Amino acid sequence: MAETITVTQLNTRVRSILNGNTAVSDLWVTGEISNLKKYASGHYYFTLKDNGSEIRGVLFKNSRGRMDFEPMDSMKVAAFGNVDLYVERGSYQFVVANMRKSGVGELYLALEELKKKLKAEGLFESSCKRPLPQYPLVIGVVTSPTGAVIHDIITTSGRRFPADILLVPAQVQGDGAAESIVAGIESLNRHGVDVIIIGRGGGSIEDLWAFNEEIVARAIAASKIPIISAVGHETDNTISDMVADARAPTPTAAAEMALRDRKEINKQLDVDAARMRRSLSAIVDRMKGRYASVDSKIAPRRAQDRVSMLSMRIDDLSNRMDSGLKEISRSRTDRLIRASYGINHGGARLIGDRNRAITGFSERLNALNPLNVLDRGYCFVADGEGRAVTSAASLGPGSIIAIRMRDGRADAEIKKVEIHGE
Numbered sequence: 002m003a004e005t006i007t008v009t010q011l012n013t014r015v016r017s018i019l020n021g022n023t024a025v026s027d028l029w030v031t032g033e034i035s036n037l038k039k040y041a042s043g044h045y046y047f048t049l050k051d052n053g054s055e056i057r058g059v060l061f062k063n064s065r066g067r068m069d070f071e072p073m074d075s076m077k078v079a080a081f082g083n084v085d086l087y088v089e090r091g092s093y094q095f096v097v098a099n100m101r102k103s104g105v106g107e108l109y110l111a112l113e114e115l116k117k118k119l120k121a122e123g124l125f126e127s128s129c130k131r132p133l134p135q136y137p138l139v140i141g142v143v144t145s146p147t148g149a150v151i152h153d154i155i156t157t158s159g160r161r162f163p164a165d166i167l168l169v170p171a172q173v174q175g176d177g178a179a180e181s182i183v184a185g186i187e188s189l190n191r192h193g194v195d196v197i198i199i200g201r202g203g204g205s206i207e208d209l210w211a212f213n214e215e216i217v218a219r220a221i222a223a224s225k226i227p228i229i230s231a232v233g234h235e236t237d238n239t240i241s242d243m244v245a246d247a248r249a250p251t252p253t254a255a256a257e258m259a260l261r262d263r264k265e266i267n268k269q270l271d272v273d274a275a276r277m278r279r280s281l282s283a284i285v286d287r288m289k290g291r292y293a294s295v296d297s298k299i300a301p302r303r304a305q306d307r308v309s310m311l312s313m314r315i316d317d318l319s320n321r322m323d324s325g326l327k328e329i330s331r332s333r334t335d336r337l338i339r340a341s342y343g344i345n346h347g348g349a350r351l352i353g354d355r356n357r358a359i360t361g362f363s364e365r366l367n368a369l370n371p372l373n374v375l376d377r378g379y380c381f382v383a384d385g386e387g388r389a390v391t392s393a394a395s396l397g398p399g400s401i402i403a404i405r406m407r408d409g410r411a412d413a414e415i416k417k418v419e420i421h422g423e
Contacts, residue, residue, distance in 0.1 A: 009088060012088040012089075012091050015086050016086040019083075019085060019086055020083070020085065025083060027082075027083060028081070028084075029081050030079070030082075031077070031078070031079045031103060032049040032050050032056075033075065033077050033078075034048070034049060034075070034076050034077075035050060035074055036074070043062030043065065044059065044061050045059070045060040045065065046058070046059055049080060056093070056095050057095070058094060058096075058097055059094055059095075059096055060072065060100065061096070064097060064098050064099065067099045068099065068100050068101075070110070073109070073110070076102065076109060077102070078100050078101065078102055078103055079100070079103045080099075081100070082096045082099070083095070083098075108206055108207070109206070112240070115240060116240060116243070119215075119218055119243075119244065124218065124219075124222050125243045129222070130246045131226075131227040132246075133196055133227050133229070133258065133259060134227065135261065136261070137196045137259055138164060138195055139164065139167055140154070140165070140166050140196055140197075140198060140259055141167045141168075141169065141192065141194035141196070141197040141198070141226070142154055142167070142169070142197070142198050142199075142200075143171045143186060143189065143197065143200075144170075144171060144173060144198075144199065145171065145172070145173050145201060146168060146170040149252070151166075153256065154198060154255065156253075157256035157257055158256055161256070161260045161261070162262065162263050162266070164259075167192065169184075169185035171184070171185040172211075173211060174201070174204070174211060178211035179216050180216070181211075182199060182211060182217050183216050183220040186220045186221065186224055186228070190224055190225055190226055195226070196226065196228075196229065197224065197226050197227070197229070198228075198231055198252070198259065199221075199228060199229075199230055199245070200230065200232050200249075200255060201232060201233070202233070203234035203237055204233065209233050212230070212239040213239050213241070217240075217241055218241065218243075218244045221244045227247070228245045228247075229245060229247045229249055229259060230245035230247070230248050230255075231249040231254065231255035234250070235250035235251065380406050381405035381406075382402055383402065383405070384396075384402060384403075385401045385402070385403075393418055393419065393420050393421075397415065398415055398417060399414060401413070401415075402414075
């Protein structure tokens with residue numbers, strides 16, 4: 002008859018078979034740690050897996066002392082131990098006696114350690130970030146010359162705002178890639194471009210590792226030119242992304258971040274031009290009103306002619322300014338950056354020059370106004386036809402004159418004329 006045993010007896014027999022089998026004892030097993038849990042007892046429970054299978058693992062407190070690192074999820078390790086069976090649950094597990102880091106697990110650990118180091122130095126702080134230029138004329142790119150990155154950047158530039166693209170070919174994967182990226186950043190700094198984009202397409206952590214290297218992070222931090230990092234896809238994240246002045250999820254997004262939309266610039270130019278016209282119109286109207294007030298108080302024809310000439314000068318300046326704005330508007334599509342710069346800086350300077358000229362004209366008019374000296378005790382003398390009397394020879398006994406004073410006028414008759422020198 003077949004033997005009848007209990008479940009506990011069965012599990013105990015299986016355990017003894019496993020323990021006595023050298024094929025499953027004293028082994029180094031490689032795999033990735035997942036679902037790691039550490040209990041108050043000091044024991045670690047986890048799953049050790051590879052692409053095809055997984056096994057429950059346990060690391061007891063007394064074995065943990067043999068290790069010089071802390072086990073972590075996603076860490077790839079080589080675990081030494083033997084297969085065992087937990088009798089009470091009938092669970093098959095690998096009991097770890099020692100463990101060492103290996104493969105990508107070491108990369109993850111190195112990455113975390115470097116992040117902590119650079120963060121402590123302040124390289125991730127927002128205060129270290131340089132602002133991106135608003136209107137870059139030349140964009141430097143450090144990437145593979147054969148990848149999709151440079152193609153996407155050129156296409157985006159043509160669609161949004163044409164700019165010169167200066168490519169520094171770089172190795173972005175494998176041995177020497179980090180040094181190649183650093184050389185590209187330093188080269189573009191010497192060329193003096195306006196903004197730099199570094200990047201590559203997506204991939205595994207090994208593929209992207211050059212952008213996690215410390216020398217690359219420090220080259221980005223030392224750059225005098227703002228840098229946009231566009232490494233991998235949206236879900237990828239590298240140390241270069243953290244140190245750079247801006248991080249873009251894709252190369253296309255990086256180009257969009259660096260270049261404004263030409264439609265937005267056209268709208269802004271229209272707004273600026275309209276604002277300048279309104280400002281100039283207000284200045285001209287104010288000056289014309291001021292000159293008209295002066296003109297109404299000045300009787301001498303010479304002063305009136307001077308006011309008329311100055312008014313014509315103001316009209317001429319206004320027409321020239323309006324023509325200049327129209328010319329800027331017509332030519333802005335040829336080079337939007339330079340047009341916008343002219344509007345924002347040249348236009349402001351031109352308005353300042355015109356304001357100073359108009360102020361000078363006003364001061365000269367005030368100096369010509371004979372009424373201003375009346376407050377100091379002087380009088381203005383005119384003949385019977387209202388012309389200014391500037392010579393005693395133009396008068397004779399019986400001549401009628403009008404004397405203008407600060408607070409009124411008086412008519413008088415000449416009794417005697419004396420001409421100096423006679």
